[in-house]
Amino acid sequence: MTLLPKSLETASTKHQNDTSTSQSNVYGYQFGFLDEDAKKEIRRTLLKAVAIPGYQVPYASREMPIARGFGTGGLQITLSIIGADDTLKVIDQGSDDSVNAVNIRKFTAETCPGIKLTKRTQEATLIQTRHRIPEIPLKERQILVLQVPYPDPLVVVEASEEKRKIMHGGGDYARLWVKLYEDMIKFSEITISHRYPTRINGSYVIDPSPIPRFDVPKLHQSECLYLFGAGREKKIYAVPPYTNAQPLCFEDIPFRVEDFTDEKGQRRACARCGSTTSFLDEFLGNTGEKVYQCSDSDYCNSQLALRETLSE
């Protein structure tokens, strides 16, 4: 368990000591909003998820003050493992200032007095995210918590959960491959843009939440711990550090990520910071032209700052 970040290792002892002072905030909530029993249950679920990489562990998803489907799964994980000495970053589609990120950050800050907030990826010990993995590679002792709408990759091919569980148990993912095959015959390429089915540790296939294909390789042999929480579907799963994560693909057709090349075959650059290696968002400028900009706002800012210091 030495690979586990500090906050998860020490979480349980820390919170027991906290109980006496935890109601000191203005709202009179427990530290971390959830009661200690709920947090304990989620932590036990997390340990099981880490022990069986990619396996969807069921848990009793609690009612939260935000609606299910708005990140309650991720929020419950964050609140269960956060401690007063943690530094939290919350992002939504790569941005710290999107509405979902702002709400969750405010809520966590108010219910977890003492935590530090940051927008800088390197400073954070705990990052809650929706739909992106930060551009700057995450290190050991950092945890990325992903909000998951649909935890089961098999849901697109099998409607019955009972049958899906049997399929997972038997490693029967042929129907997912058939979907890739059908894509190949119809479009001559695989058209899954996000939620790309990924095989963890050579065993279970996960739905890595709606991250773009661009981010899928970051799951493979990463230094940090990835935790996935689906609040509405009541499932938690994990990709532990230094674990294999292979996107499903045919032997003779390599997995491809978004390449952002323009008509001339040139890699597009971010209109703001000029980066040619980041994941770009496309939007329309004031005159109706297409503009491309980094989706990770912290990365974009740091590249911009770097460029300014170099030009000085």
Add this chain to the structure above:
Amino acid sequence: MNKILEVRNLTKIYGSNCPQCFTSTGPEANTNICPYCKSIVAAFNVSFDLYQGEILGIMGESGSGKSSLVKMLYFDEAPTQGSASFFEKNKTYDLFALNSAQAMWLRNHRFGMVYQNPHLALNFQVSAGGNIAERLLVSDCINYTKIRDRSKTLLARTEFLIERIDELPKNFSGGMQQRVQIARALATEPPLLFLDEVTTGLDLSVQAKILDLILELQQQLKVAMIVVTHDLGVIRLLTSRTIVMKYGRVVESGLTDQILEDPQHSYTQQLVASAL
């Protein structure tokens, strides 16, 4: 000749199962519903052997238990009692002692099934080629070019128009769907194939072609087959040995010619006479 399958005392009862079930049902009692507990005795003490490259016919009227028998061997249903062993070169599988993963492995790698109704075997949401690809993908072939080539070879062998490989099965006629099903069952070159009423409901010219195809495959690939049918013509054309079933019991078994020319049991006599 190598034995490929050995079935002993296979029994299937749907319902609560009481001690009188076996004595109060069968051809003598003229029912397969137990009068005491209302259970249905679909098959009772069925035993037979099957050898490599052989075609065994199972004949009988509707509800005689012939389909239940094949479904048990293909792991679609669990038997109430009995055993079955599948033999490979130097390996023996006790079918009903396997765990579900081993059973699925055997089913996907060594067995093939062609149902009467293509809807049971084919996924109508994916193309004909995709249906064949599924079988190949299950047996760990994940090379797109190889899958494509193999599907085309299989469909060509079943005289299917290759140009229509990427169409959905719903666009095909019944005979074409049946060809896709056969191609799918043959994808992994299984040594044992179950055919459950393959030609029922097809028109006569298509029936003849499908039967020709099955014979050709048996001669080329040396596949052992169990053919379930109530059609005497199919039995006569395809099989070398036949089992006749009534109300879950085997009433007669032997060489097909012998059974059709000189039936011993009164039910078989009636069956053969009514076909003429």
